[in-house]
Structure formats: structure tokens, C-alpha cells
Amino acid sequence: MNLRNLHSVYFLGIGGIGMSAIARWFNHLGIPVYGYDKTPSPLTEALQQEGMQVSYADDSSQIPGEFTQEAGEKLVVWTPAVPENSRLYTYFKNNGYTIRKRSAVLGLITKDMESVAVAGTHGKTTTSSMIAHLLKHAGHNTAAFLGGLTQNYQNNLILHDEGSKEAPVVVVEADEFDRSFLQLHPNISIVTSIDPDHLDIYGDAGQLVEGFVSFIRLTNPQGHLFIHHKAYDKIKDLDLGEAAVHLYGLNAGTVHAENIKAGTVSFTFDYVSESHRIDQLELKVPGFHNIENALAAIAVGLHYKLSETAIRAGISSYRGVKRRFECIHSSEKITYIDDYAHHPEEIRAFLESVRAMYPGKKLTAVFQPHLFTRTRDFAKGFSESLSLADEVILLDIYPARELPIPGISSSMLLPDISSPEKQVLARENLLAYLKEIKPEVLVTIGAGDIDRLVIPIAKWIEDGE
Structure with a gap:
């Protein structure tokens, strides 16, 4: 399926933060976007203002005729947050529409791009948005599909410059829910945490760990894995594939922080790794956990040859994600x-x-x-x-x-x-x-x-x- 040649796309659960980023990507391409969500929200209202049609009734009569009647290849993007017994899902299934999960579509969008995938039971939204900002702020050709609205860009989608001679890097939030992250093809993987969660999906903590290990094994063999040392302790005896492994953490790991000072407006710290030291970085999104997120982001920035000046400016200018501290x-x-x-x-x-x-x-x-x-x-x-x-x-x-x-x-x-x-x-x-x-x-x-x-x-x- 060539996504760029689609006639139109319908999103079941368009108001979800991950769904809306993909909807915005199709809308940017000029492909008509339609969707359903259970209730209006500031996000669905923003999508409508951007030209997408959104309905709030689980009823096939509310599907626009432009989607059902006009010729051309169409796609229905579905999130499991909308149950399979919904009237709309049933209608699309019974009428032979191509239905793909959000995760599969994200995998198709990013499969031919160099990608940085950020996974973890917590911390992935801030870390992925921080990586995207560091690269974008430094002038690196960057795209991002994020699980939150960044304060710097007021969006969950960052678009790369398609006219640039520089090959783009796409930063993707890799969601473990429903094993969605197994659809990705990362060159660099980050794992922020592997604490038990989504046990309604995985059954137990052991199955969750296996899911994360399967994600890690998808990393390009010539690529890199940056993983929090506590997460690594849970999987260190398992086969993690061939990517180079780097541990990070607040006070442990080859990448760590020193001279941490907590303030009411910002936190300051030194970034320390085997090859780099950057002193007195100022992070204006407080939280010890956000320093850890910044350590992973800086490590990725250094991998892409960002200068110390660019990293210092990027960290200082990062404003966080809506509803994250x-x-x-x-x-x-x-x-x-x-x-x-x-x-x-x-x-x-x-x-x-x-x-x-x-x-x-x-x-x-x-x-x-x-x-x-x-x-x-x-x-x-x-x-x-x-x-x-x-x-x-x-x-x-x-x-x-x-x-x-x-x-x-x-x-x-x-x-x-x-x-x-x-x-x-x-x-x-x-x-x-x-x-x-x-x-x-x-x-x-x-x-x-x-x-x-x-x-x-x-x-x-x-x-x-």
C-alpha cells in the first residue's frame, strides 16, 4: 500500500493523541481526512479547524458521502480504544474496507526513514519530544510523531523539510500498549523503563518484558540501544540482538548526571559519558526524572553530531509537553x-x-x-x-x-x-x-x-x- 496515493482516510478514534498525529500527517499531504471520536475535545476541535471532518456519533449514517461514495483507494485507521463491536467498525469490516491499526500505519509511514524509537512504560513522551526538539532546534532535518502536545511546537506532529538534501530522521514514540511498538523499524532505540503495566493486555510482568525484548531486537544491528540501567537489569540476561547497548541513569550508567541542583524554575546538572562532558546544563522542565530523560536525549543528539553549543541551547529552550509536569x-x-x-x-x-x-x-x-x-x-x-x-x-x-x-x-x-x-x-x-x-x-x-x-x-x- 502506497499511503501517499490514498484517496481518503477515516480514523476510528481520531481524538487519540497518537491517532491525531497520523491524521495530521495525511492532512498535510493533502489527503482528505475524516474521523470519529466519542466526545469533542480541544484536540478534535483543533483537527476540525485544520480542515478535517469529525463526527461524534457511532453511526454509519454519519460517515461523509465523500468517503463512502467516491472512487479510489481508501483506508480506515483504527485504535483498539474503539471497541470492535462499535457500529462504525462493524460497518467498515462488513463492507470490505481496508482496516489497519494505528501502529501498523505508523510503521508504514516510517519504514523507509531513519528512525529513533522511544519506548518505556513511562517517560517516553517527554524523551521523544526532547530528542525531536534538540535535533530540530539544531537545524537537523527532523520529523516526529509524538504522544503529547509539545509546548515548543504546540503540536504532536513535527514535519521534516521534504526539499532538504539532508535525509530526515524521524522520532517516534513507541507505544507498548497492544504491542504496537513491534510494527517499527528503529535505527536507534531508547527504553526509559520496563515497569509492570498494561497487564490487561500482557497478562503478567514476564510477558511485558518479553514484549520489550522483542521491540529491542527490531533495532538495526548496526544501530544503538540507549536503555535506563534499571530497565536493563530486568533483561540483561536475554538476547537483545546486535545493536550496541548504552546504559544511562541519574547516578548510574555510562551516561549519567553529576552536580544536580533542584530549583523552582529549573534544574541544573552536568552530562557525563565516556566520551563527553557538558557542565551546567539548565533544564527548565523540572523533575529528577526529566534529567534522566534529558540524558537519553543528549546521547542521541551527540550520536547525530550535535555540538555542545547546540545541545546546551536545545536543552535550555525545551519547554516540555502539555500535562507533563x-x-x-x-x-x-x-x-x-x-x-x-x-x-x-x-x-x-x-x-x-x-x-x-x-x-x-x-x-x-x-x-x-x-x-x-x-x-x-x-x-x-x-x-x-x-x-x-x-x-x-x-x-x-x-x-x-x-x-x-x-x-x-x-x-x-x-x-x-x-x-x-x-x-x-x-x-x-x-x-x-x-x-x-x-x-x-x-x-x-x-x-x-x-x-x-x-x-x-x-x-x-x-x-x-
Whole structure:
């Protein structure tokens, strides 16, 4: 299939962050793009403003006639977030349309380009966007398909210069969900973490590890693997293929950081490897975990011959990804940070960094668990990591693609949370409660629709300043 010769493309689940990046790529090529999503969002509204047609009804009558009736080769791109029993999926299947998963289409788009694929149960969005920014900012011909909206480019798609004589490098976020990353063909692979997750897909942690090892083996034999030392410890005795292996980490690995200093606006550190040392780098996206992400990004930048000056400028100018340690408001009165963390290890890393930034201040965390299965599988881990906050407010579980599981709820996390103040609160009562307690440092955490509370909370804070 030559994707550039398609007549039109329909996306089932076009509002997903990974789906929308591919939709934007087809739209950029001038191929008509249509799609469905369950509910409107700022992202679907942006796609419509860019010229794509989006409907919100799971009904074949809502498919535009231009897609169903006009001649030419057509493609339906599907994400498993839309169930196979949906009316639209059933219609396309029964009428003989070519249906491909998002991951397969991403593999087709990138198969003939030199690619950098970033995998990991957490950290991959920030790391991939940081790599893309370092290369792009340095003038390297770069494209990127990302799992978040970059603050530097206000987009999840970065386009390369097709007129350039320089062969492009494409940076791809390699998603482990549904084993999607096995469709890629990386020249360079990065693995940020291999912590148990998506056990509803993999069954157990051992199967997840096997999935990551299969991804690593896809790396070009003449290529490179940059892997966090803790992730490497879980797979070091397995066959990882022929690519050169490089370990990185905050305080361990051939690539590591020294002289780390945490501030409220930025973190500073020295990059150290066997062949390079770059002192006093300033990263304006705080977090110890973001320094680790930066170590991997810098290592890739050095592989592509970026100068120390270019790397220093790229790291300093990197502004992060929306909903990844995003500081919404900061003043003497209150600080408000929003983060996408939805795994115990992500929450632990996030809260540890917030603690380091604001020592002595009361930390109030609002957390919305994501998925019933994840809450069930990692209940103890969630409780332990959330205990880093002085006060924990739990919202109801965001179900996403799942049906409720009897006995699984946010309240099951409460007994093992050691914070002195803790409760489950209905989301409609959250704002009134925050007004009552007047938090010093407030964080909202989760991958569900908790993001829809960010603007109301920010407005309340700004009105009270």
C-alpha cells in the first residue's frame, strides 16, 4: 500500500493523541481526512479547524458521502480504544474496507526513514519530544510523531523539510500498549523503563518484558540501544540482538548526571559519558526524572553530531509537553502543577521532585485513577507513592475502555495511604473543597478526564490572586 496515493482516510478514534498525529500527517499531504471520536475535545476541535471532518456519533449514517461514495483507494485507521463491536467498525469490516491499526500505519509511514524509537512504560513522551526538539532546534532535518502536545511546537506532529538534501530522521514514540511498538523499524532505540503495566493486555510482568525484548531486537544491528540501567537489569540476561547497548541513569550508567541542583524554575546538572562532558546544563522542565530523560536525549543528539553549543541551547529552550509536569500557576500564595502520571512509579517520581522544589510547604495531591484493572493490579503501589503528599484527594476511577469491576474503586487505595489527610471526593465537589482549604502547593494527577478540571482550577486561582 502506497499511503501517499490514498484517496481518503477515516480514523476510528481520531481524538487519540497518537491517532491525531497520523491524521495530521495525511492532512498535510493533502489527503482528505475524516474521523470519529466519542466526545469533542480541544484536540478534535483543533483537527476540525485544520480542515478535517469529525463526527461524534457511532453511526454509519454519519460517515461523509465523500468517503463512502467516491472512487479510489481508501483506508480506515483504527485504535483498539474503539471497541470492535462499535457500529462504525462493524460497518467498515462488513463492507470490505481496508482496516489497519494505528501502529501498523505508523510503521508504514516510517519504514523507509531513519528512525529513533522511544519506548518505556513511562517517560517516553517527554524523551521523544526532547530528542525531536534538540535535533530540530539544531537545524537537523527532523520529523516526529509524538504522544503529547509539545509546548515548543504546540503540536504532536513535527514535519521534516521534504526539499532538504539532508535525509530526515524521524522520532517516534513507541507505544507498548497492544504491542504496537513491534510494527517499527528503529535505527536507534531508547527504553526509559520496563515497569509492570498494561497487564490487561500482557497478562503478567514476564510477558511485558518479553514484549520489550522483542521491540529491542527490531533495532538495526548496526544501530544503538540507549536503555535506563534499571530497565536493563530486568533483561540483561536475554538476547537483545546486535545493536550496541548504552546504559544511562541519574547516578548510574555510562551516561549519567553529576552536580544536580533542584530549583523552582529549573534544574541544573552536568552530562557525563565516556566520551563527553557538558557542565551546567539548565533544564527548565523540572523533575529528577526529566534529567534522566534529558540524558537519553543528549546521547542521541551527540550520536547525530550535535555540538555542545547546540545541545546546551536545545536543552535550555525545551519547554516540555502539555500535562507533563506542567506548571499552571506559580506565586507566593499558591503553586499549581498538572501531570499525566497514571502509574505508581510515575507518581512517585513526580511527587519526589515537587517535594524537592517546595520543601516545607504543604503538598495537596488530587489523583484520578485510570482504568479499573490498573487500579486493581497496582493498588498498593498507588497508595505508597501518593503517601508522599501531605493531603490526598481521590476522584473516581476513569474507566476509559473498560467496564466497572465489582469491588474495585478509588476508596480501596485509602487504607494504605499514610498521608495525614486523605479522602475520596466527587469531582463536582472538588473546586468548592479547594476554595475551603486554600492549598499551598496543589497538583492534579491522572490520565483520564481530570485535565478538564485544569482550566476551572486555574481560573479560581487567578481570580483569587
